[in-house]
Amino acid sequence: MEQSLLTAILATGVIAGTPILYAALGELLCEQAGVLNLGVEGMMLVGAVTGFLVTLQSNSQWLGLGIAIVAGGLMALIHAFLTISLRANQVVSGLALTIFGTGLSGYLGQTLIGVPLAVTFKPLPIPGLSQIPILGPIFFQHDVLVYLSYVLVAVCWFGLYRTRTGLKLRAVGENPGAADAAGVNVFAVRYTYVIIGGMLAGMGGAYLSLAYAPSWLENMTAGRGWIAVALVIFATWNPAKAFWGSWLFGTVDVLGFHLQTLGITVSSFFLKMLPYIITIVVLIIVSRETKKRHVAAPGALGIPYNREER
Numbered sequence: 001m002e003q004s005l006l007t008a009i010l011a012t013g014v015i016a017g018t019p020i021l022y023a024a025l026g027e028l029l030c031e032q033a034g035v036l037n038l039g040v041e042g043m044m045l046v047g048a049v050t051g052f053l054v055t056l057q058s059n060s061q062w063l064g065l066g067i068a069i070v071a072g073g074l075m076a077l078i079h080a081f082l083t084i085s086l087r088a089n090q091v092v093s094g095l096a097l098t099i100f101g102t103g104l105s106g107y108l109g110q111t112l113i114g115v116p117l118a119v120t121f122k123p124l125p126i127p128g129l130s131q132i133p134i135l136g137p138i139f140f141q142h143d144v145l146v147y148l149s150y151v152l153v154a155v156c157w158f159g160l161y162r163t164r165t166g167l168k169l170r171a172v173g174e175n176p177g178a179a180d181a182a183g184v185n186v187f188a189v190r191y192t193y194v195i196i197g198g199m200l201a202g203m204g205g206a207y208l209s210l211a212y213a214p215s216w217l218e219n220m221t222a223g224r225g226w227i228a229v230a231l232v233i234f235a236t237w238n239p240a241k242a243f244w245g246s247w248l249f250g251t252v253d254v255l256g257f258h259l260q261t262l263g264i265t266v267s268s269f270f271l272k273m274l275p276y277i278i279t280i281v282v283l284i285i286v287s288r289e290t291k292k293r294h295v296a297a298p299g300a301l302g303i304p305y306n307r308e309e310r
Contacts, residue, residue, distance in 0.1 A: 072202020
């Protein structure tokens with residue numbers, strides 16, 4: 001395989017992995033607070049359709065992105081109220097939000113299919129860095145939202161492992177009773193990070209409809225929300241590993257198109273299945289490895305907190 005083609009595959013892998021990365025970072029923060037959110041797919045779809053709709057009406061992709069973030073946050077607020085305040089089952093609430101988001105996005109977007117956008121997020125090469133051989137085209141010749149995801153990964157990693165705020169977050173996820181006794185407002189922390197997680201999921205959805213494939217198609221996330229949830233396990237709840245994981249899944253996702261340009265005949269149905277097959281295989285391998293290395297999920301993940309029961 002020629003070097004230029006390999007570079008092109010890896011560069012498009014970064015773009016394809018960006019919406020998954022945004023959603024995975026949101027899910028990671030949410031799970032670090034002890035709340036499982038299986039509504040990521042629905043939040044991404046609502047973010048994608050609201051971002052597209054507002055951009056179409058306002059001719060401002062930034063306004064569309066902002067509304068998509070708000071829409072994702074509002075979806076997450078429902079999840080937070082049900083699971084934190086009412087202590088509803090987190091799996092059931094998440095699945096219900098995915099179904100709700102799928103239906104709502106389909107209703108809002110029924111007249112938007114095939115409508116072109118006048119403004120989208122365009123590639124913006126970074127002067128100097130984009131000229132670096134191999135690494136420049138792969139990492140520094142993309143749109144601003146890709147660069148923002150790099151910054152976000154660094155901020156999340158530093159915030160989680162090098163700040164008092166991150167320590168409080170991890171304490172709430174591991175042992176909310178002990179965190180509460182130490183003076184941490186468990187409910188406020190969980191609400192905050194569930195909503196932030198939903199906002200990032202909405203941002204990931206907006207990236208699909210405003211940058212990756214500027215258009216609206218029903219169910220256009222195509223399971224990326226579920227891959228993001230799996231990616232958090234793959235990354236062992238570490239933002240830096242989530243970055244490399246999203247790149248891997250993004251590269252697998254676009255690999256099929258490049259194989260066809262090489263004249264390699266592979267069934268299109270198999271190519272569409274490839275990211276999900278890889279997801280299952282990786283999860284099996286990672287689950288075995290994390291068990292060997294005693295790397296576990298946050299101790300209170302999925303468990304509602306009741307101050308009276310501590």
